[in-house]
Amino acid sequence: MNFIALDFETANRERSSVCSIGIVEYDNEEIVQEYYRLVQPKNNYFAPINIQVHGITPEDVADADTFDILWEREIKQMVEGKLVVAHNAPFDIGVLRAVLDAYQLPYPMLAYNCTVNIAKKTWDLPKYKLNVVADHLGFAFHHHHALEDAKASAFILLEAKKELGAVNLKDLIEKTGTTNGMIFDGGYEPARINKRKKARKSTGHTFAAATKEINHNHPYAGCTIAFTGRLNGLKRQDAVEQIKRAGAVWHPQIESTTNYVVVGSKTYDNYLNGEKTTKLERAEQLLSQGASIEILPETVFMNELNKNATV
Known part of the structure; x- marks a missing residue:
């Protein structure tokens, strides 16, 4: 290109x-x-x-x-x-x-x-x-x-x-x-x-939330979760569907009520080297003001999510 x-x-x-x-x-x-x-x-x-x-x-x-x-x-x-x-x-x-x-x-x-x-x-x-x-x-x-x-x-x-x-x-x-x-x-x-034309994505496996029951015993149940950075393991929408099945709530932006900020692997490496996305800057600002937010790399979050998927 x-x-x-x-x-x-x-x-x-x-x-x-x-x-x-x-x-x-x-x-x-x-x-x-x-x-x-x-x-x-x-x-x-x-x-x-x-x-x-x-x-x-x-x-x-x-x-x-x-x-x-x-x-x-x-x-x-x-x-x-x-x-x-x-x-x-x-x-x-x-x-x-x-x-x-x-x-x-x-x-x-x-x-x-x-x-x-x-x-x-x-x-x-x-x-x-x-x-x-x-x-x-x-x-x-x-x-x-x-x-x-x-x-x-x-x-x-x-x-x-x-x-x-x-x-x-x-x-x-x-x-x-x-x-x-x-x-x-x-x-x-x-x-x-063309506002009436939807983007045609490549076909692939997606998660259908309607076919799964919400796991109210999951450790993330009741938590508010936001993402920043590209996820390696799965598409963003699929990740959102997974956390919904875990009983969590997805927010597109970082708020004082956010519990977890999940960071894509490459973005997390950059974060460790001092490069911060707007969402990470916002999370740190709220942390300094007393908010209870945990910043997690994608791998840690997904391991916990999948480990407890059938709890």
Whole structure:
């Protein structure tokens, strides 16, 4: 799968006010190039609310190039003729169009898709913000840093491909019922999502909760459980069905009433090395405030769950 993941940060409410750009290029699902630049917007005006979001100030970009210079020198050749993905692509592609218009530069020819749309067709989540989806998948990153956000968007795309058993990008787009958008010299076509089409996942064994009675004697009975990170042993929905049969309650978010946070194996290894998902940060915050939350690696949790399955 060859594609570009792109993210912009802006200085104020004007979409043309680019103050940073992050690009990550993938070839055969491997990163071949990372690109990050601070950008000096026109008039170098930064709204306080934007600074609060990304932390970039006028002083940070005082010596940075303007977008038109970077576009002609570096960016155009990276994106032209490529498939570009972004999380909330209407915003990022809108920023690209706006800043090109501001400098009276022609649009490149490129196709694009939105990982918000792809995520909606792949996972059942309460929200589909970048940090929420990334946290669900156990991807730790610095939110609102353009390169980090671009990497997160790319990760979501690749994880959706795995989840749905897609063989390539074309197959993923077909399975999710999404449609690529286009921009070209003189115009654009928006990326779309077929709301009535459900994602077609690869067939496999799933657990039917309705065929099992709830085990009210299970050690997890009555507990509230949340997950973070990708589980190795089984799909997230299957894990949810298992804990329901154990008499436990699944919550998509970490709350003060949460009893256990179950962490996928890879995410738990990262956690031991100091990398924390949003949910793990929230759990630690609640722990510091006196909440009774236990953070468990997936293996420990699943062993206990399966050991007591027939109690």
